[in-house]
Amino acid sequence: MPPPNLLILTSDEMRGDCLAANGRNPDVRTPNLDALAGAGVLCRNHFVGFPKCVPSRISLATGRYCHSDGYRTITQHLPNDRPDILQRCKAAGYDCAVFGHNHTWENFYGDNTPGSGYPHHHTWDHDYRRFIPDGWQELKHQVRRPGFMPDEGVHGFAYAGCGPAHPLDEATVVQARHFLAAGRDRSRPFYLHVNIGAPHPGYGVEEPWFSRFDRERIRAFPNRLPEGATLPFTAQRAVRTPPGDLDRICREVQAVYYGMIAKVDEQIGAILGTLRDQGLDDSTVVLFWADHGDFAGQYGLPEKWDTVMADCLLHVPCILRGPDLPRGSVVDALTETVDLAPTLLARLGLPALADAHGADLEAEFAGRRRRPAVFAEGGHEEAMRARFAGMPYAARPDGKQRTYATCPDSMARCKMVRSERWKLVVRETGGDELYDLAADPWELRNLHGRSEHDGTVASLQRLLLAWCLRTDPDRPHQSDFGA
Numbered sequence: 001m002p003p004p005n006l007l008i009l010t011s012d013e014m015r016g017d018c019l020a021a022n023g024r025n026p027d028v029r030t031p032n033l034d035a036l037a038g039a040g041v042l043c044r045n046h047f048v049g050f051p052k053c054v055p056s057r058i059s060l061a062t063g064r065y066c067h068s069d070g071y072r073t074i075t076q077h078l079p080n081d082r083p084d085i086l087q088r089c090k091a092a093g094y095d096c097a098v099f100g101h102n103h104t105w106e107n108f109y110g111d112n113t114p115g116s117g118y119p120h121h122h123t124w125d126h127d128y129r130r131f132i133p134d135g136w137q138e139l140k141h142q143v144r145r146p147g148f149m150p151d152e153g154v155h156g157f158a159y160a161g162c163g164p165a166h167p168l169d170e171a172t173v174v175q176a177r178h179f180l181a182a183g184r185d186r187s188r189p190f191y192l193h194v195n196i197g198a199p200h201p202g203y204g205v206e207e208p209w210f211s212r213f214d215r216e217r218i219r220a221f222p223n224r225l226p227e228g229a230t231l232p233f234t235a236q237r238a239v240r241t242p243p244g245d246l247d248r249i250c251r252e253v254q255a256v257y258y259g260m261i262a263k264v265d266e267q268i269g270a271i272l273g274t275l276r277d278q279g280l281d282d283s284t285v286v287l288f289w290a291d292h293g294d295f296a297g298q299y300g301l302p303e304k305w306d307t308v309m310a311d312c313l314l315h316v317p318c319i320l321r322g323p324d325l326p327r328g329s330v331v332d333a334l335t336e337t338v339d340l341a342p343t344l345l346a347r348l349g350l351p352a353l354a355d356a357h358g359a360d361l362e363a364e365f366a367g368r369r370r371r372p373a374v375f376a377e378g379g380h381e382e383a384m385r386a387r388f389a390g391m392p393y394a395a396r397p398d399g400k401q402r403t404y405a406t407c408p409d410s411m412a413r414c415k416m417v418r419s420e421r422w423k424l425v426v427r428e429t430g431g432d433e434l435y436d437l438a439a440d441p442w443e444l445r446n447l448h449g450r451s452e453h454d455g456t457v458a459s460l461q462r463l464l465l466a467w468c469l470r471t472d473p474d475r476p477h478q479s480d481f482g483a
Contacts (some may be wrong), residue, residue: 003259003349004088004323005284008193010100012200012266013304016046016315018261027218029262032269033319036288038328040321041365042347043335047374047418048292049389051304051313056291056337057104061085061354063341065471067377079107080118084363085341088350090119091189097121097179099128100172100195121183123168123175131178132171139167157242157399158302158366159253160204165260166197173267177274191306196267199260199294201303209259215251218258221298221312223250228446231430233299235410240399241300244270250297257296285322285347287340298442301464303400306378309416309433310443314376322347326365333370334420335361357471372419373460375467379428417464424460
C-alpha cells in the first residue's frame with residue numbers, strides 16, 4: 001500500500017476561539033473547518049510556543065521550541081541542512097509543493113534538488129506564477145468603502161476596510177487546487193503546504209464577507225486592560241490604541257476579522273473539495289492550524305505582540321484528519337505545535353526527527369496522556385532592545401514600530417507556563433503575571449504578588465524551570481560525539 005499524502009493548511013493569525021467547532025464563540029461561522037473536524041480529530045486546547053509567524057512556523061517544521069535554536073524574529077529561516085518535516089518527505093520521494101508566503105526556509109526560491117530540503121513547486125516558479133493576476137499587489141490598496149469605521153479609528157490600528165487585504169490568497173488557493181488536480185506527479189505521494197495570509201491584519205475583506213457580521217450583535221471581546229497590567233500591555237495602549245469610541249472601533253475590527261475568517265473557511269473548503277474530487281480523502285493526512293492568534297480588539301489592541309502571552313495569541317485551531325486517525329474525536333488535553341511534526345511523520349510512516357522536543361499525539365488521541373502544562377516564550381535580549389531606541393521608528397505612524405522605539409523594554413524576554421487552570425508569565429523586565437483561567441478566562445485579573453497564590457506560583461515555576469533545563473540551547477550539534 002503506498003504511503004499517505006500530506007496536506008498542511010496554515011492560516012496566519014487565526015484565534016482558537018474563532019473556530020466554531022471549538023464551541024467557545026457562537027458568532028463565528030466556519031462550516032468547512034467544522035466538517036473537517038467532524039471527520040477527524042479536533043485538538044480543542046492547542047497552543048503555539050511563540051506569538052509570531054516565523055518562529056512558530058519553524059517549530060511546526062522541526063518539532064522544536066524556538067529558544068533552543070535561537071529563532072525569535074521574522075528575519076530568520078531554516079537552513080537546508082536542518083532536518084524538518086519537508087526535508088523528511090522530500091528524501092522519501094514525495095512530490096513537494098509550498099504555496100503562499102514562505103516564512104520558514106532560507107533560499108526558498110533557489111535550489112530544489114532532491115537533497116536540498118526545498119519544495120519542488122512553489123508560488124513563484126514558472127509553472128505556478130501564471131496563476132497570479134497582474135496588479136495583485138495594488139488590489140489591497142484599492143479605495144475602501146467608508147461608513148463603518150470612524151476616521152479617528154483608522155490611523156495606526158491596522159484597519160483596512162472593505163476590500164481584499166490578502167489578494168495573493170486567491171492565487172494561492174488556485175495554485176493548490178491545480179497541483180492536486182493536474183500539477184502533481186501521480187506516481188508519488190505528495191506533500192502540499194498551503195499558507196493563507198488571512199486573517200492577518202490589516203483588517204480588511206471584500207463583500208460579501210465584509211458585511212456578514214452585525215457589529216452591534218456580536219459578543220465583543222473585552223477591550224479594557226487587565227488589572228495589574230504589565231509593561232507590554234500599557235506600552236502598547238499608550239501608542240497603538242486609537243482615540244475615539246473604542247467600543248465601536250473594536251467591534252468594527254472584530255466583525256471584519258470574523259469576515260476574513262469566513263472567507264478563509266470558504267477557501268479551505270474549495271481546497272478540500274478538490275482533494276475529495278480527486279479521490280484523495282482516504283489517502284491523505286490533513287492538518288489545519290494557525291501560527292498564532294490575534295488581539296482583534298481585545299485589550300483595545302490590534303494584531304499581536306511578541307511578549308504578550310495571552311490565550312488570544314497562543315491558543316489556535318488544530319484539526320487533523322487521516323486514514324489512521326479517529327473520526328469525530330475531540331481532544332481536550334493540552335497540545336503544542338512541537339507535537340505536530342512527530343505526529344504527522346508517524347502517520348506517514350517516516351523516520352522521526354531525532355531531536356524534536358514534541359511527541360506523537362497518539363496517546364492524547366486515545367486519552368492515555370494528559371500533560372501538566374504547555375509553554376511559550378517571546379522577546380529579545382537587552383542589546384537588541386537597545387538598538388530599537390536608535391532606529392527611526394518613533395517618527396513612523398505605525399503604532400507597532402513606535403512602541404518598539406519608545407518603550408524597548410516592552411519587548412524584553414519572557415516565558416510562560418500554562419496548565420489547564422493556571423497561567424504564569426515571567427519577564428526579564430516589566431512585571432510578571434498569574435491568571436486563574438477557570439475564574440478569569442479573559443485574563444483580566446493579574447493575581448501575581450498575592451500571597452495566597454505563592455504555592456501556585458512556586459509549583460508553576462518548577463514546571464517552567466524543568467522545561468528550560470530540558471530544552472536549553474543545544475546547538476551546534478557535535479556529530480563526533482553524538483551530542
